[in-house]
Amino acid sequence: MNIVVCMKQVPDTEVERSLVPGDGTVDRAGADGVINYLDEFAIEEGLKLREAHGGEVTILTMGPVKAADSVRKALSMGADKAVHVIDDALAGSDAVASSLAIAEALKLTGFDLVLFGCESTDARTGLVPAMVAERLGVPQLTLAAKVDVSGPEVTIRRVTDDGVATVTGSLPAVVSVNEKINEPRYPTFKGIMAAKKKPVQTLTLADISVPAGQVGLDNAWSWVDDFAARPPRQAGVIVKDEGDGGNKAAAFLAGRKFI
Amino acid sequence: MAEVLVLAERDASGEVKKVTLELLTAARRLGEPSVVWLGPGAEGAQARLAEYGAVKVYSADSADFAGYVTAPAAELLAKLVNEKSPAAVLVAGTNDAKEAAARLAVKTGSGVLTDAVSVTADGGRIVAEQPNFGGAVTVHSSVRTGTPIIALRPGGVTAEPSTGAAGIEAVEFSASDEAKLARVTERAPAEKGGRPDLSEAQIVVSGGRGTGSEEGFKIIERLADSLGAAVGASRAVVDAGWYPHQFQVGQTGKTVSPQLYLAVGISGAIQHRAGMQTSKTIVAVNKDAEAPIFEIADYGVVGDLFTVVPQLIDDINKHKG
Numbered sequence: 001m002n003i004v005v006c007m008k009q010v011p012d013t014e015v016e017r018s019l020v021p022g023d024g025t026v027d028r029a030g031a032d033g034v035i036n037y038l039d040e041f042a043i044e045e046g047l048k049l050r051e052a053h054g055g056e057v058t059i060l061t062m063g064p065v066k067a068a069d070s071v072r073k074a075l076s077m078g079a080d081k082a083v084h085v086i087d088d089a090l091a092g093s094d095a096v097a098s099s100l101a102i103a104e105a106l107k108l109t110g111f112d113l114v115l116f117g118c119e120s121t122d123a124r125t126g127l128v129p130a131m132v133a134e135r136l137g138v139p140q141l142t143l144a145a146k147v148d149v150s151g152p153e154v155t156i157r158r159v160t161d162d163g164v165a166t167v168t169g170s171l172p173a174v175v176s177v178n179e180k181i182n183e184p185r186y187p188t189f190k191g192i193m194a195a196k197k198k199p200v201q202t203l204t205l206a207d208i209s210v211p212a213g214q215v216g217l218d219n220a221w222s223w224v225d226d227f228a229a230r231p232p233r234q235a236g237v238i239v240k241d242e243g244d245g246g247n248k249a250a251a252f253l254a255g256r257k258f259i
Numbered sequence: 260m261a262e263v264l265v266l267a268e269r270d271a272s273g274e275v276k277k278v279t280l281e282l283l284t285a286a287r288r289l290g291e292p293s294v295v296w297l298g299p300g301a302e303g304a305q306a307r308l309a310e311y312g313a314v315k316v317y318s319a320d321s322a323d324f325a326g327y328v329t330a331p332a333a334e335l336l337a338k339l340v341n342e343k344s345p346a347a348v349l350v351a352g353t354n355d356a357k358e359a360a361a362r363l364a365v366k367t368g369s370g371v372l373t374d375a376v377s378v379t380a381d382g383g384r385i386v387a388e389q390p391n392f393g394g395a396v397t398v399h400s401s402v403r404t405g406t407p408i409i410a411l412r413p414g415g416v417t418a419e420p421s422t423g424a425a426g427i428e429a430v431e432f433s434a435s436d437e438a439k440l441a442r443v444t445e446r447a448p449a450e451k452g453g454r455p456d457l458s459e460a461q462i463v464v465s466g467g468r469g470t471g472s473e474e475g476f477k478i479i480e481r482l483a484d485s486l487g488a489a490v491g492a493s494r495a496v497v498d499a500g501w502y503p504h505q506f507q508v509g510q511t512g513k514t515v516s517p518q519l520y521l522a523v524g525i526s527g528a529i530q531h532r533a534g535m536q537t538s539k540t541i542v543a544v545n546k547d548a549e550a551p552i553f554e555i556a557d558y559g560v561v562g563d564l565f566t567v568v569p570q571l572i573d574d575i576n577k578h579k580g
């Protein structure tokens with residue numbers, strides 16, 4: 001099975017993140033880039049499906065030069081090869097434009113199963129997997145807590161705000177996974193060494209036949225007009241419990257008419 | 260006035276969700292709201308939709324919406340966008356609706372904004388306010404191409420009644436073969452229990468690692484029930500298996516902004532704050548005075564939650580008298 005895992009490098013969520021003054025894009029240069037936390041589950045699921053069904057796992061990413069570090073980490077977890085779509089014209093692309101570049105790159109690499117994390121921790125739109133399924137005209141099997149491939153069919157356990165559903169579609173298909181699906185493995189020393197020799201193909205917009213006028217900040221269909229750091233919350237009252245901490249908290253709630 | 264499409268949602272019992280009323284309230288600021296109703300039951304919902312100012316209800320009574328994942332909804336919305344040329348399409352920031360919005364954006368060549376907490380008409384433009392990075396940054400965004408498609412965070416807008424005709428117009432619809440690629444073969448609604456929905460609750464009581472165990476976490480449920488609140492949990496609690504995943508608040512769980520958020524035994528790592536720091540009032544109980552949750556709390560008690568919380572519950576119950 002030809003499994004392609006779409007991976008995004010994002011600013012580390014463990015540190016304060018910010019937007020770039022002027023254009024309102026996510027500040028990527030100023031932060032450490034890491035594999036989007038939710039994509040680690042997609043990588044793990046790809047590796048598990050390869051172990052069960054054979055085939056290859058390809059990492060597909062779109063991003064600046066520094067995203068190569070995250071590609072290498074994904075390879076060290078056990079993926080076979082990678083494709084890195086890299087082009088200055090892609091900077092600042094919104095979800096619609098990103099989904100176009102990803103879908104066109106997937107057409108070039110070919111795929112039986114495309115795996116995504118269910119959202120990125122920076123933009124948090126959760127839109128891209130559904131958009132890519134729409135563009136490719138293949139089943140959208142998203143928000144999966146379980147994935148089973150059986151012959152030509154994929155069945156997932158889809159978990160949403162409204163409950164759980166069992167959803168089935170035929171390969172090729174787009175799947176997105178949530179963080180309850182598995183326990184992502186850590187790269188081993190052997191994996192890290194092996195990753196250094198694994199092939200990483202770089203593709204430009206011209207390679208994937210996407211006109212520069214359809215992507216990037218200047219052509220984004222949605223736009224940040226302005227942004228401001230939220231004013232810090234007013235310092236609150238902190239008391240030490242001296243046997244009456246619960247009474248004091250209740251008095252605060254009563255004062256604010258919550259009780 | 261221009262028409263604004265509002266994608267309605269109902270809960271497992273068939274009632275119109277509160278977020279739909281919030282969408283109607285937001286839509287009235289932009290134009291005349293027309294509800295898009297998927298599947299059966301528009302007649303039963305009509306009175307409620309009228310109370311919140313729906314002018315029309317497009318009722319597409321097809322089984323395809325329940326039978327296939329999101330693509331049929333996107334197809335219907337695209338048909339209505341092409342026929343009615345609305346000023347905007349508003350959907351709830353729920354999984355199903357956001358995915359329908361994603362596909363609609365591709366189908367209609369439109370920009371899409373998610374996680375909006377308010378929308379305003381600014382001349383010819385529609386501007387959405389979005390809290391980014393868990394509320395650390397407030398962003399104003401707009402759509403420059405196509406029909407603005409905006410997903411609103413549940414609880415972001417306060418629902419306000421206003422009278423509308425809510426006249427039902429039946430829409431003939433059956434999904435194309437391309438929209439029937441992901442078949443739903445089985446469905447189980449989320450366990451509701453007796454508590455309010457986490458994303459829609461006025462008060463949320465969340466417990467963290469400090470509760471110590473599945474047994475210890477029960478004190479969070481008792482406190483929540485004394486306040487008529489929803490229960491939330493930190494990632495540590497969910498990862499430990501003390502409470503189900505659907506109640507996780509934070510970066511990779513739900514984002515909530517209730518009137519009151521009580522964080523009990525939660526240190527307040529940035530991952531958790533991302534899911535709750537836009538709450539109107541925050542109260543924290545934690546035994547570590549250095550816990551970062553106290554930096555954003557309006558009121559904090561440094562102490563053992565197993566002595567502070569029972570006393571708090573007693574006092575709350577006394578107030579109910």
